[in-house]
Amino acid sequence: MKKKKNLLQAYQQAPWRVQLQWIGVFLLILVLIAAVAGVYLNISARSAAAGRRIQVLEIRISELKREINDLSTRLAAISSAGEMYTRIEDEDYVALNPLQVTYLEVPGYQPKTDTRLAPPPNVEAISSPILKPQFTISLWDWLRDNVWSRSETPVIIEEEVIP
Amino acid sequence: MTQKYWFRYIIVGAVCLAVAIGVIIQMVRIQNIPGASDIMAMSEYYMGYTTTVYPDRGEIYDRWGRLLAGNETTYEVGLDLVNIYDPETIASVASSVLQLDYMETLAYAQIKAGTEGRYYIVLDDFVSKDQIEQLEIINEDYQNREVKRNQKRPSLSGLVWSAHTKRSYPEGDLASNLIGFYSFLDRTEGRGFFGIEEAYNEQLAGKPIEVYTTYDPQKVQDQIEVPPGASLVLTIDREIQAMTENVLDEAVDWSGAEAGTIVIYDPRDGSILSMATTPRLDPNEYWNYDRVFPRPTPFNRAVSNSYEPGSVFKVFTMAAALDGGAVTPDTIFSDTGYILVGGSPIYNWNSGAWGDQDMTGCMQHSLNVCLAWVATELGAEDFYTYIKSFGFDRNTGVDMAGEIHWPLRLPGDEQWFEVDLATNSFGQGIAVTPVQMVMAAGALANEGRMMAPHIVKSMVIDGHQYEVNPVVVGNPIKAETAETLTRMLVTSLEQESSVALVEGYAMAGKTGTAEIPTQFGYTSATTHTSFVGWGPADDPQFLVYVWLEKPTISIWGSEVAAPVFSEIVSKLVVLLDIPPDTVRMQIAAQ
Numbered sequence: 001m002k003k004k005k006n007l008l009q010a011y012q013q014a015p016w017r018v019q020l021q022w023i024g025v026f027l028l029i030l031v032l033i034a035a036v037a038g039v040y041l042n043i044s045a046r047s048a049a050a051g052r053r054i055q056v057l058e059i060r061i062s063e064l065k066r067e068i069n070d071l072s073t074r075l076a077a078i079s080s081a082g083e084m085y086t087r088i089e090d091e092d093y094v095a096l097n098p099l100q101v102t103y104l105e106v107p108g109y110q111p112k113t114d115t116r117l118a119p120p121p122n123v124e125a126i127s128s129p130i131l132k133p134q135f136t137i138s139l140w141d142w143l144r145d146n147v148w149s150r151s152e153t154p155v156i157i158e159e160e161v162i163p
Numbered sequence: 164m165t166q167k168y169w170f171r172y173i174i175v176g177a178v179c180l181a182v183a184i185g186v187i188i189q190m191v192r193i194q195n196i197p198g199a200s201d202i203m204a205m206s207e208y209y210m211g212y213t214t215t216v217y218p219d220r221g222e223i224y225d226r227w228g229r230l231l232a233g234n235e236t237t238y239e240v241g242l243d244l245v246n247i248y249d250p251e252t253i254a255s256v257a258s259s260v261l262q263l264d265y266m267e268t269l270a271y272a273q274i275k276a277g278t279e280g281r282y283y284i285v286l287d288d289f290v291s292k293d294q295i296e297q298l299e300i301i302n303e304d305y306q307n308r309e310v311k312r313n314q315k316r317p318s319l320s321g322l323v324w325s326a327h328t329k330r331s332y333p334e335g336d337l338a339s340n341l342i343g344f345y346s347f348l349d350r351t352e353g354r355g356f357f358g359i360e361e362a363y364n365e366q367l368a369g370k371p372i373e374v375y376t377t378y379d380p381q382k383v384q385d386q387i388e389v390p391p392g393a394s395l396v397l398t399i400d401r402e403i404q405a406m407t408e409n410v411l412d413e414a415v416d417w418s419g420a421e422a423g424t425i426v427i428y429d430p431r432d433g434s435i436l437s438m439a440t441t442p443r444l445d446p447n448e449y450w451n452y453d454r455v456f457p458r459p460t461p462f463n464r465a466v467s468n469s470y471e472p473g474s475v476f477k478v479f480t481m482a483a484a485l486d487g488g489a490v491t492p493d494t495i496f497s498d499t500g501y502i503l504v505g506g507s508p509i510y511n512w513n514s515g516a517w518g519d520q521d522m523t524g525c526m527q528h529s530l531n532v533c534l535a536w537v538a539t540e541l542g543a544e545d546f547y548t549y550i551k552s553f554g555f556d557r558n559t560g561v562d563m564a565g566e567i568h569w570p571l572r573l574p575g576d577e578q579w580f581e582v583d584l585a586t587n588s589f590g591q592g593i594a595v596t597p598v599q600m601v602m603a604a605g606a607l608a609n610e611g612r613m614m615a616p617h618i619v620k621s622m623v624i625d626g627h628q629y630e631v632n633p634v635v636v637g638n639p640i641k642a643e644t645a646e647t648l649t650r651m652l653v654t655s656l657e658q659e660s661s662v663a664l665v666e667g668y669a670m671a672g673k674t675g676t677a678e679i680p681t682q683f684g685y686t687s688a689t690t691h692t693s694f695v696g697w698g699p700a701d702d703p704q705f706l707v708y709v710w711l712e713k714p715t716i717s718i719w720g721s722e723v724a725a726p727v728f729s730e731i732v733s734k735l736v737v738l739l740d741i742p743p744d745t746v747r748m749q750i751a752a753q
Contacts, residue, residue, distance in 0.1 A: 044381070051380025058383075066236045066326060069219070070292070076230035076333035081405035096737050099667050103742040105750055111740070114620070115228035115396050121627040 211377035217350075218369030219328055221392035223342060223359060225401040226434075226620055232342055232360070232446075234328040238290040240298075241283055244276035247321030252305075256319060260297045261287050272321070286322075289348070295324055336443040338404050340463040341397075341435075341563060341618060344446035356449070357462040359395060359618065361564035366393040366622065394623040398434035403427060406734050407437040414727045415441055419715030420692075424464045424597050425731065426708045430605035430697060432633035433614030435561075436705065440464040466561060469569040469594040470710075473677025474512070474529045474720065475693045476590025478648065480538055481526060482607055483549035486644040489541040492522045492651055496533045505581025509535045512676065527655035529674065531589045538588035543574045546584060550593075552639035553603035554613065560636075561598050561616045569594035590677060591685070600695060601708050602636070607649065608671070608697035608706050610642035653700045663694060663725035665732045667743030671703075672696025672728065674720035679713070689713040694724035698732065699744055707731050 013021075077083070137145070193199060223232035240261060247253065250272030258265040263286060271284050302319045310316045330347040332339070343358030345367075355364040369392030377383070407425050415423045427436040440463055444455045461467035484490045500516030501508045511517065511531050517524070525533035538546050550556070556571040571593065572579040586592040598616055606613035615634040622629045640648075652671035656663055663672050675693035678685040692714055697706040709724045709731070717723050735741075742750070 048380045051383040054383045055380060063326075065219075066328060069234045069328060070236050072230055073233040073235045073331045073333050076233065079229075080334045081337055081401055082335055085405070085409075095734065098665075098733055098736045098743065101737065101742070103746045103750075105753070112227065115224060115226060116628065117224070117228065117394065117396065118623045118626050118628040121629060 210379060211375055213373055213375045215371050216374045216389045217371045218389050219391040220330060220345065221367040221369070221394040221623070223367075224394065224396045225338075225399050225404070226397060227400065228396070229401045231334055231338060231397070231401070232330065232332050232345075235331040236292060236326050237288075237329045238292070238295050238324045238326055239285060240287045240290050240295075240322070240324045241285045242271055243321045243323045244274055244282050244284065245321070247272055247276075249315075249318040249320070252317040253319060253322045256298065256301055257286060257322070260294055260301070261290060263287060288350075289329060290324065298322070298324065330446075332446045334401070335447065336445045337401070337408065338399060338438075339443045339446050340440045340465070341399070341438045342446065343462070343564065344444070344449040344452075346449065348450070355564075356452075357565060358563050359397070360446075362562050363393070363395060363619070366624070367395070368392050390625055395619050396621045396623070396628075397618055398429075398620045399437050399618065400738070403735065403738050404437040404439065406738065407439040407731065408443070410727060410731055410734070411439045411441065414709075414711060414723075414730075417716065418692075418711055418723045420711040420723070421713045422460075422464060423712065424468075424708075424710040425727070426465050426597050426601050427731070427735065428601040428605060428616060428706045428708070430608035430614065430703055430706045433602070433605065433616050434620065434633070435601075435616055435618050438463070438465050438618075461565070463563065463565060464710075465597040466563050467565040467567055467596070469567060469596050470691050470712075471593065471677045471680065472590040472595050472600060472693060473675040473691060474531075474589055475600070475673050475675025475695050476593065476595070477526060477529065477534050477588070478607060478652065478673050478695065479550065479553055479555075479603060480534050480541075480546070480588040481522060481651070482640050482644060482648050483546055484537045484541045485522075485647055486640040487541050487545050487549065489545075490522055490537055492647060494522055495519050496522075496525060496530075496536055498525075498530055498532050500532065502532045502535050502585070504535055504539060504585035505583075507582040507585070509582075509585045523651045523654050523658075526651055526673065527659050529589075529676075531585075534588045535585035538584050543581075543584045546588070547571075547573050549639060550587070552637055553606065554636065554639075555593070555595055555599055555603065559596075559598050559602045559616050561602075562619050566596070566598065568596060568599060590675060597708055597710055601706055603639075604695045604697065604708070605706055606637070606639050607645050608703035609645070611638050611640045611645045613637045613639055649697075649700055649703070652696075656696075659721075661721065661725055663696060663721075663728045665698075665729050665736070667745070668698055668732065668736060668741075669700040669744055670696050670698040670732065671700050672725075674725050676718065676720040687718070690718040690720075692718070692720035692723040694720055694728040696728050696732070699741065699747065701744070702747075704739065704741060705732075705735060707735070 193202070219234055222230060222234070225231055240257070242253070250269055253272045254265050254269035257263045257268045268286060271286065274281060274284070276282050298319070302322075305317045305319060308316060327350070330345040332342070332344075339358075341358045343356050343360035343362075345355050345360050346353045355361040355367065360367065369390060372387060372389050374387055374389065407427060411423045411425045414420070422441045424438075424440045426438050428434070429436055442455050442460070444452060444462075456462060481490075485492070497519050498511070498517040500514065501510050503509075509531055512529060517528055517530055517533075520528065520530065520533060522533075522537075524530075525537070541549075550571065556568070556573075558566045558568050560566075572583060574584075583592050602613060602616050605616075613636050615636045617631060617633075619631050621631060649671040652673055653669050656670060656672055661672075661674075663674070664670065673695055675691070675695070677691040677693070678687055679689055679691060691710065691712055693708070693710040695706070695708050697703045707728055709727045711723050711727070714723045736743075741747075
């Protein structure tokens with residue numbers, strides 16, 4: 001019995017060593033928590049900054065849209081039919097008599113086509129993702145798609161082409 | 164580890180636990196105290212706000228993409244009562260820049276925030292960009308001004324402005340009769356009135372959406388984008404519209420007419436190239452509506468005013484008779500100067516007898532007696548069947564607000580008499596609108612196919628442009644009949660040496676002079692004068708309808724409306740790039 005007790009005591013950690021281990025474990029957990037919190041804070045701060053930037057840019061988009069509307073309307077006003085008639089009169093132009101017109105056939109001439117303000121409904125714009133898939137898929141998916149699936153792809157043996 | 168250390172650990176742990184429990188209890192308590200709902204509401208106030216977003220109203224373009232109705236930025240100026248420090252300066256600046264009353268503005272600026280729940284007061288709306296720029300310059304000047312120690316710095320703090328759009332019509336009153344107007348002064352209940360603005364109000368306005376705007380930048384991607392209203396591309400050509408309105412205004416002045424209407428229509432697809440009426444309103448100042456249109460003046464006579472067309476209607480009687488086989492162009496009618504129909508005598512416009520006339524002669528001299536006879540030869544049943552197939556018993560369905568039609572009196576109706584067959588044959592006792600006339604006459608110019616008149620060419624919705632397809636609404640006559648009648652009308656105009664002729668171009672057309680019914684019967688002193696014509700006769704590309712009401716210079720359509728038609732066509736062929744017939748034949752032969 002005594003022998004057994006001595007044996008256990010011989011292999012038992014010293015109390016100060018146990019304390020150090022506990023402190024080490026605690027600090028490790030603390031560092032891990034701090035690291036995770038730091039990463040979280042960093043990401044959330046950056047995303048908040050990006051979100052704020054989006055808000056600012058959206059306001060800017062609204063302002064630009066309004067400005068485009070303004071300028072389009074102003075352009076239409078200064079080139080309106082009434083304004084053009086005034087200019088015509090100021091420049092002493094006269095209305096064209098149809099019989100004064102000389103008509104020439106110009107090969108390849110394309111007459112004015114209809115106004116196209118937007119694509120027709122059957123023409124779908126080819127959408128290209130803003131973010132590459134590498135930034136949106138998980139690491140697991142990326143490994144599966146790019147490593148394992150590649151290794152599973154059968155090797156194509158190039159055959160000799162007989163002419 | 165000894166017992167005494169454990170005790171210390173337990174004490175520290177107990178304190179931490181007590182604090183944590185205290186925090187949890189406090190959290191639960193705050194959730195349930197009487198003012199909890201207020202605190203929650205306040206927190207939601209700081210998280211974001213909900214507003215109704217009204218999409219930008221869709222724009223309106225002519226067929227070549229020239230803007231006819233758009234939106235421009237304007238500003239609302241108000242007082243943020245919480246942030247006002249210098250009411251006198253605000254009142255002074257507002258009165259000098261915005262021309263507001265000083266004392267009234269000062270009284271508003273001195274209201275304490277929260278009084279009667281007021282935190283914001285609108286001072287002025289639809290303020291121009293120039294005025295806002297003045298305010299910005301003054302504000303910047305105040306902020307940068309150096310003041311002495313005991314001097315008070317003037318401040319515009321609390322005077323705020325926000326941008327919004329308002330409807331704008333850069334062409335002024337051009338095409339206003341068909342565009343209508345939008346009551347932009349009413350920012351929440353505004354709507355389109357008349358024309359396109361009313362007919363397409365829902366599409367142009369888009370759908371207002373309740374939008375929650377969050378201050379949380381993390382949730383910015385949840386924001387909903389409100390699509391603008393649909394934009395419309397019209398069939399009208401701004402240059403043709405302007406030319407038509409100029410010619411019409413000159414014609415009304417020259418003829419002394421009370422009002423006038425000119426419609427130019429493409430019979431091949433039913434598109435309206437221009438539609439001019441008098442009077443016209445500048446839609447930028449739509450509040451003048453009552454002054455410009457005293458009751459019962461219609462906003463757009465072309466769709467909202469019916470009248471007895473007179474002899475111009477004879478083209479349909481002749482078309483029906485030719486198509487129904489009642490007459491041929493060579494049929495001879497011996498005109499004795501009158502005819503009895505249903506016991507009532509019918510006379511010619513000059514009360515004269517014109518002797519033997521073929522059908523072309525009847526049209527050329529516009530003989531009422533001959534056309535009444537033609538109608539009786541066709542028979543009432545067939546005559547009215549044709550008239551209905553030309554669409555005179557219903558609206559055309561043109562895509563503009565306010566279209567009307569006068570009910571067609573038919574055999575069997577209480578108010579129909581046998582003599583009506585005769586009077587209707589030359590356009591009396593029957594009322595039509597100009598747009599009905601152009602649709603029906605379009606069938607004569609388009610090989611018998613009658614196209615639905617329309618003003619919208621395409622729509623831009625959610626980034627896609629949708630074309631409006633032409634619609635055939637009927638085939639009232641055969642293609643051969645349309646060709647025959649066109650040839651007859653070309654001949655009659657040429658033989659008459661009509662002032663409607665256009666040098667170099669063969670035109671088919673017919674004049675109209677209509678007596679006006681009054682409560683005392685028909686009066687010959689004042690008339691409706693009109694002309695309908697289309698060309699080039701061998702390949703009609705346009706149809707022009709002219710109507711001048713009660714001209715004073717002459718009562719005859721051949722003297723008033725016909726020269727207006729000629730002037731319109733001589734300018735129209737240049738704008739449409741249509742060469743004279745000889746040149747066209749040469750090009751076609753090559």
